[in-house]
Amino acid sequence: xxxxxxxxxxxxxxxxxxxxxxxxxxxxxxxxxxxxxxxxxxxxxxxxxxxxxxxxxxxxxxxxxxxxxxxxxxxxxxxxxxxxxxxxxxxxxxxxxxxxxxxxxxxxxxxxxxxxxxxxxxxxxxxxxxxxxxxxxxxxxxxxxxxxxxxxxxxxxxxxxxxxxxxxxxxxxxxxxxxxxxxxxxxxxxxxxxxxxxxxxxxxxxxxxxxxxxxxxxxxxxxxxxxxxxxxxxxxxxxxxxxxxxxxxxxxxxxxxxxxxxxxxxxxxxxxxxxxxxxxxxxxxxxxxxxxxxxxxxxxxxxxxxxxxxxxxxxxxxxxxxxxxxxxxxxxxxxxxxxxxxxxxxxxxxxxxxxxxxxxxxxxxxxxxxxxxxxxxxxxxxxxxxxxxxxxxxxxxxxxxxxxxxxxxxxxxxxxxxxxxxxxxxxxxxxxxxxxxxxxxxxxxxxxxxxxxxxxxxxxxxxxxxxxxxxxxxxxxxxxxxxxxxxxxxxxxxxxxxxxxxxxxxxxxxxxxxxxxxxxxxxxxxxxxxxxxxxxxxxxxxxxxxxxxxxxxxxxxxxxxxxxxxxxxxxxxxxxxxxxxxxxxxxxxxxxxxxxxxxxxxxxxxxxxxxxxxxxxxxxxxxxxxxxxxxxxxxxxxxxxxxxxxxxxxxxxxxxxxxxxxxxxxxxxxxxxxxxxxxxxxxxxxxxxxxxxxxxxxxxxxxxxxxxxxxxxxxxxxxxxxxxxxxxxxxxxxxxxxxxxxx
Amino acid sequence: xxxxxxxxxxxxxxxxxxxxxxxxxxxxxxxxxxxxxxxxxxxxxxxxxxxxxxxxxxxxxxxxxxxxxxxxxxxxxxxxxxxxxxxxxxxxxxxxxxxxxxxxxxxxxxxxxxxxxxxxxxxxxxxxxxxxxxxxxxx
Numbered sequence: 001x002x003x004x005x006x007x008x009x010x011x012x013x014x015x016x017x018x019x020x021x022x023x024x025x026x027x028x029x030x031x032x033x034x035x036x037x038x039x040x041x042x043x044x045x046x047x048x049x050x051x052x053x054x055x056x057x058x059x060x061x062x063x064x065x066x067x068x069x070x071x072x073x074x075x076x077x078x079x080x081x082x083x084x085x086x087x088x089x090x091x092x093x094x095x096x097x098x099x100x101x102x103x104x105x106x107x108x109x110x111x112x113x114x115x116x117x118x119x120x121x122x123x124x125x126x127x128x129x130x131x132x133x134x135x136x137x138x139x140x141x142x143x144x145x146x147x148x149x150x151x152x153x154x155x156x157x158x159x160x161x162x163x164x165x166x167x168x169x170x171x172x173x174x175x176x177x178x179x180x181x182x183x184x185x186x187x188x189x190x191x192x193x194x195x196x197x198x199x200x201x202x203x204x205x206x207x208x209x210x211x212x213x214x215x216x217x218x219x220x221x222x223x224x225x226x227x228x229x230x231x232x233x234x235x236x237x238x239x240x241x242x243x244x245x246x247x248x249x250x251x252x253x254x255x256x257x258x259x260x261x262x263x264x265x266x267x268x269x270x271x272x273x274x275x276x277x278x279x280x281x282x283x284x285x286x287x288x289x290x291x292x293x294x295x296x297x298x299x300x301x302x303x304x305x306x307x308x309x310x311x312x313x314x315x316x317x318x319x320x321x322x323x324x325x326x327x328x329x330x331x332x333x334x335x336x337x338x339x340x341x342x343x344x345x346x347x348x349x350x351x352x353x354x355x356x357x358x359x360x361x362x363x364x365x366x367x368x369x370x371x372x373x374x375x376x377x378x379x380x381x382x383x384x385x386x387x388x389x390x391x392x393x394x395x396x397x398x399x400x401x402x403x404x405x406x407x408x409x410x411x412x413x414x415x416x417x418x419x420x421x422x423x424x425x426x427x428x429x430x431x432x433x434x435x436x437x438x439x440x441x442x443x444x445x446x447x448x449x450x451x452x453x454x455x456x457x458x459x460x461x462x463x464x465x466x467x468x469x470x471x472x473x474x475x476x477x478x479x480x481x482x483x484x485x486x487x488x489x490x491x492x493x494x495x496x497x498x499x500x501x502x503x504x505x506x507x508x509x510x511x512x513x514x515x516x517x518x519x520x521x522x523x524x525x526x527x528x529x530x531x532x533x534x535x536x537x538x539x540x541x542x543x544x545x546x547x548x549x550x551x552x553x554x555x556x557x558x559x560x561x562x563x564x565x566x567x568x569x570x571x572x573x574x575x576x577x578x579x580x581x582x583x584x585x586x587x588x589x590x591x592x593x594x595x596x597x598x599x600x601x602x603x604x605x606x607x608x609x610x611x612x613x614x615x616x617x618x619x620x621x622x623x624x625x626x627x628x629x630x631x632x633x634x635x636x637x638x639x640x641x642x643x644x645x646x647x648x649x650x651x652x653x654x655x656x657x658x659x660x661x662x663x664x665x666x667x668x669x670x671x672x673x674x675x676x677x678x679x680x681x682x683x684x685x686x687x688x689x690x691x692x693x694x695x696x697x698x699x700x701x702x703x704x705x706x707x708x709x710x711x712x713x714x715x716x717x718x719x720x721x722x723x724x725x726x727x728x729x730x731x732x733x734x735x736x737x738x739x740x741x742x743x
Numbered sequence: 744x745x746x747x748x749x750x751x752x753x754x755x756x757x758x759x760x761x762x763x764x765x766x767x768x769x770x771x772x773x774x775x776x777x778x779x780x781x782x783x784x785x786x787x788x789x790x791x792x793x794x795x796x797x798x799x800x801x802x803x804x805x806x807x808x809x810x811x812x813x814x815x816x817x818x819x820x821x822x823x824x825x826x827x828x829x830x831x832x833x834x835x836x837x838x839x840x841x842x843x844x845x846x847x848x849x850x851x852x853x854x855x856x857x858x859x860x861x862x863x864x865x866x867x868x869x870x871x872x873x874x875x876x877x878x879x880x881x882x
Contacts, residue, residue, distance in 0.1 A: 227853060229842055229865035233872055271853050275842045279869060282835040286876045289827070296823060318841075325850075326786035331779045 059182055060169060064162045067189035070521065071158040071199045073529035078546075080154045080201070083531040085572055085589050087203035088579040091153050093121065094130045094203075098137055098149050105130070106292075112584045113574060114596065115566050115619065123292040124592065128245030129208045132156065157198040157207030164211045165189040168449065171218040172456055174225065175422050179464060184456035190520040193400035193448035196528045206445055209246030214449045216242050216252055217429065220280060221422045227272030232279035239280060240287035243294055250303055250367060251433075251446060256280070257310035259428050264317060268421060274318055281311050302355070302362045309347065316343045373439050381650055382591055385643040388442040397437075399523060400444050403516040404455040408434075411454030414461045423457075430454050463509060470502040533576070535633065535730075547631060550576065553624070553731035556724050557581035561622060568615060569624035570604070570637055570644065571597055577624065586618055594651065601648030604641070604681045605655050611680040612719040615736060622723060623734045627685040630694050630729035632704035639705065641681050642666055669708040677712045684734055686710050687717060692729075797844045801837045808833035828880040835873045839866055 074083070082091050097105040108121045136159075137152045168188040172181030188194065197206040219235035243249045260277050263269055285298045285307075298304045320339050324332050354360035369375045369383055373391060377384045397405055408430065415423040433447035495501070530536070535547040557567065558581050566584045567577055574588020587597050603614040615623070628636035637644075642657065649655040659675040660666070668676065668686075676682060690701040690713025701710045720734040787795075811829045820826055846854045846862035854862075 227846075228857075229839070229846075229862075229869050233865075233869050236872075271845045271851060275845065278838045279842065282831065282838050283869070283873060283876070286828075286831055286835065286873065286880065289824075290876070290879060296827065299827065323783065327779065327782045331775070331782055334775045335779055 056178060056182065060166065060185065063165050063169075063182075063185045063189050067162040067165045068158045070190055070524055071161060071195060073199070073525050074531050075154065075200045077529065078531055078534055078536075080151055081531050081533065082150065082154060082203050083199070083201040083533060084204070085532075085575050087153075087201070089575040089589065090129055090203050090205070091150065092575070092579040093125065094133050094153055095149055097130050097134045102131075113578055113588050113590075114593065115584045115586050117593065117596065119590065119592070124590070126205055126243075126245055126247065126293060127291070128212070128241060128243075129156070129203070129205050131244070132160075132208055133203075153203045154201050157202055157204070158200050160208050160211045161189070161194065161198045164194070164214055164449070167211065167214045167218055168452060171214065171221070171449075172453060172460075174218065174221055175426060175453065176457055176460065177464075180453075180456050180460040183460050184453050187404065187452040187456055187516075188449060190517060190524070191401070191404065191448050191452055192520050192523040192528065193444045193451070195520070195524050196400070197445050199524070199528055201531055205246040206248075209242060209248060210445065210449065212238060212242035212245050213248070213252065213446070217425070217449075220256065220276060221425055223276035223280070224272055224421050224425075227270075227275050229275060229279060232276045233283060235276070236280050236283035236287060239284040240290075243284075243288040244291050247366075248446060249288070251436075253298075253304055253307050255429060255432060257306045258432070259425055260310050260314065262424065262428060263421065264313075266424075268424070269317065269321075270421075271318075273421070274314060278311065278314060281307060300359065300361060301364075302360050303364070303367055305351070305354075305360060309351075312347065313343075370436055370439050370443075381643065381646045382594060382597065385640075385647070389440050392438050392441045392444065396441060396444065399527075400448075401451055402519045403512055404451045407455035407458040408451055410462075411456070411458035414457050415454065426450060426453055426457075459509070459513075463506070466502045466505050466509075469498060470506075535631070537631070547633075547728050547730060549726035549728050549730035551580060552726045553724065553733060554580035557583055557622070557624075557733065560724070565621040566619050567622045567624055568600060568603070568618065568620040570600065570626075570640065572640070573624065573626065583622075586620065594647070598648045598651035601644040602652045602655055604637075605645050605648055605660070605679050607675075607678050608680055608683060608717070608719055612736070616739070621736060623684060623720065623736070625681065625684045625732050625734075627729055627732055628705040629685070629689060629703040629710075630692065633730055634705050636685075636705060636730075637681060638668060638685055644681070667708075668703065668706055668710055670711045672711045682712075683715065683717060684720070684732060686712070687715070687722060687732075689729075690714055794844055794848060797840050797847070801840045801844075804833045804837035804840065808837070822882060824880055824882050828877045832873065832877045835877075836870060839869050839873070842866070 082088055093105070093108075096108065106122045106127075109118060110121045111118045113119050133149070133153050133156050136156065137147065137149050140147050140152065165185045165188045169178075169181040169185035172178075172184035194210060197204060198210070216235055216238040219231055219238050223231035223235050239249070239252060242252060256277065260273065263273055288294055288298055289296065299308070316339065320336060323335055327335070351360075355362070363371075365375070365380045365383060369380070369389075383389055401408075412427060412430070415427050430447070430450035430453075433443070433450050437444045437447040533550050535549075537545055537547070539545055554577060557565075557577065561583060563582075564584065566586065567581070568586045569577060571587040571589055571591055574585045574590075577583060577585050578588065587593075587600050591597060599614060599618070603611045603618075606614065626633075626636045627638065628634055629638075642660070645655055645657050645660055649657055660673050660679070662671055662673045662676075667673075668682065686701075689703075689710060693700045694702050694704050699709055701713050702708075703710055717734070719737055721737060722732070723735040724733040725731075808830050811826070811833065815826050843862055843866040845851055846857055846865075847859045848854075
């Protein structure tokens with residue numbers, strides 16, 4: 001309409017059409033500005049590569065935060081406190097390091113433990129964890145964050161768990177592609193097998209060592225893939241960090257030779273392998289010998305000889321290859337014969353002479369029991385008594401791995417299909433570590449990164465194939481192919497309902513991965529987040545009641561005993577008593593002297609007068625026992641007592657295990673063996689317990705942990721006085737009476 | 744145990760003595776050994792001078808290690824860390840030189856893309872690390 005009027009008269013139209021032109025003008029201007037905005041926004045629109053990078057980086061950030069956050073349950077529920085027993089020693093040494101400096105720490109002789117022997121701490125610990133925590137503490141202090149060293153120690157393990165997840169990403173990327181890396185990082189971040197030893201508060205060597213382990217393996221695989229000396233040197237430094245952090249470095253120094261041998265045997269040798277392994281071996285060995293605790297073991301111990309043997313084997317191998325490239329085949333055969341005979345002879349001679357003269361020490365009991373699980377039970381009861389060293393049950397595997405247990409064989413299949421040097425490595429790592437995880441519960445931790453990576457390979461490859469199939473454009477009817485009557489499109493190999501099947505597979509994967517995440521969070525919350533120094537229970541009305549008896553007892557010790565008092569207890573509590581009670585102990589968790597521990601075990605299992613003689617000879621002032629009869633706490637000394645008897649009896653034949661059993665049964669009620677009712681441990685635990693009513697409807701003296709009434713109720717202690725019993729009777733402390741006047 | 748990386752001279756000496764020890768038919772084995780030695784010698788003279796230089800360095804390092812071990816056998820092994828650091832520095836630098844040789848050798852297809860300057864820089868870096876650790880370890 002406007003157009004016709006403007007066509008009619010131009011002069012007037014220009015004036016009249018100003019107002020309708022305004023409307024249209026506004027409309028046109030608006031449209032133009034929107035177009036401008038869209039073109040500007042299009043300039044910010046990312047290309048596919050950048051989109052992918054953004055998704056990857058944000059996923060990795062979320063994984064980093066998740067790995068840290070999921071380990072904080074116990075800090076949120078209780079407080080920022082160090083858990084368990086071993087971490088208290090690590091905390092005490094870190095405290096010493098931050099207060100006195102590195103020189104004092106490195107040369108520290110501790111006279112407060114293992115009285116009267118003392119302990120050379122500087123030379124008998126793995127300093128990696130303490131130095132790491134101290135460095136973090138000093139860095140934060142430098143940035144003027146006034147943190148306390150205890151908080152730094154509590155949060156070290158979750159921080160390194162996040163870093164491990166990042167290394168898992170890079171390792172997965174090296175193995176296959178970035179997708180595998182992301183899945184591996186996600187699995188590693190929440191896998192309960194790793195969480196169990198790296199929650200906030202679990203300030204133990206493994207928290208840092210698993211990071212070092214995975215880093216060493218990643219850098220080594222990178223060195224093998226690229227053949228670059230720089231990556232090999234980096235892996236040597238990572239190996240040094242591992243050696244400084246944990247005794248489990250033996251696994252690395254034995255796994256790498258096995259890997260090299262497998263590659264040599266399968267014909268996948270390459271010059272890159274030579275560069276990577278030899279650099280790591282020589283530089284890593286030199287760096288490792290700087291740690292005093294490790295010392296010269298790399299050249300003297302039988303456990304490290306495999307690496308040295310493979311080192312020499314590689315030299316011979318490459319010499320032979322080099323000669324092969326220079327002479328003709330016939331002559332080369334002769335040379336090969338000579339080389340094999342000479343090498344075999346010299347190697348066997350060296351090994352034989354070394355072992356016969358005892359220069360090369362045989363495998364120590366700790367690691368021999370991994371190859372022969374029954375060895376420790378018969379020969380070294382201390383190793384057999386630790387609960388973490390028991391063989392693993394199937395339920396533990398399922399509990400700690402869940403979905404990954406089923407993805408592991410699938411991942412192995414994908415690795416076998418297109419083997420590369422890197423996937424062969426992860427397969428060997430996974431299979432050997434799973435074998436050892438089956439022998440000892442504690443080693444589930446070492447197998448976790450391998451299981452996560454192999455599971456990630458399975459998931460990522462499956463999802464990649466499925467998504468690839470999903471994205472294929474259906475090619476409709478294909479008339480020129482005679483004899484093929486396909487109604488659904490796709491390539492020749494497509495199956496009917498392909499798209500639907502892919503969507504079903506994707507939905508199934510989503511369900512399984514979600515259930516994995518839920519399971520892991522539940523396990524972390526329920527099973528692995530308890531600081532065992534603080535116990536919690538639920539009353540009948542649902543209220544939560546906290547037992548803080550351990551710290552109550554240790555602080556009583558600190559405030560009510562003379563500073564040079566000596567405390568005798570079973571070795572489990574040694575570290576905690578020294579760290580929190582600040583008193584000298586007779587034996588502690590280091591368990592380096594079996595005879596000393598056996599002496600304590602003998603004292604606990606003897607009659608009161610014999611025990612008094614032993615305790616006087618050790619200058620003991622106080623005795624500490626842990627008793628769970630009132631609360632039902634089942635990890636108390638009465639339940640551990642048979643191990644005390646076994647260890648004591650291993651050194652002093654006067655203590656026989658059969659004396660404490662009635663018909664082979666271990667009992668503490670009226671039908672108990674007579675020596676059991678008279679021994680020191682029984683008396684110390686059940687003194688005055690006969691007067692206590694623990695449960696409604698049960699007679700006094702009802703032991704809730706064992707579920708019976710105790711055998712002997714009314715007795716007096718002749719040589720000890722009761723000094724302190726905590727509010728829930730969990731920890732009981734007795735003081736030795738001075739010797740009576742001569743009669 | 745001695746590292747047998749290079750030097751035809753050492754090789755020929757040992758192959759001759761071994762054959763005597765095994766009691767193989769002497770004429771046949773001697774001919775074989777002689778042919779082996781000559782072909783090795785001729786093939787070796789064809790290698791470029793750069794590589795021969797590196798081989799010489801490796802030989803020097805290995806011989807030094809052997810001399811140190813013999814010395815230790817005579818005077819005893821205390822202090823052990825000094826002995827180890829001496830021997831391992833020789834062995835370490837020999838190994839690193841062999842790695843350098845591999846990376847610089849144009850006949851190796853695997854290291855085709857690696858510029859020789861980068862290989863040498865890596866070699867220097869690794870030797871630096873090695874000798875720093877050795878100096879700490881000497882005591």
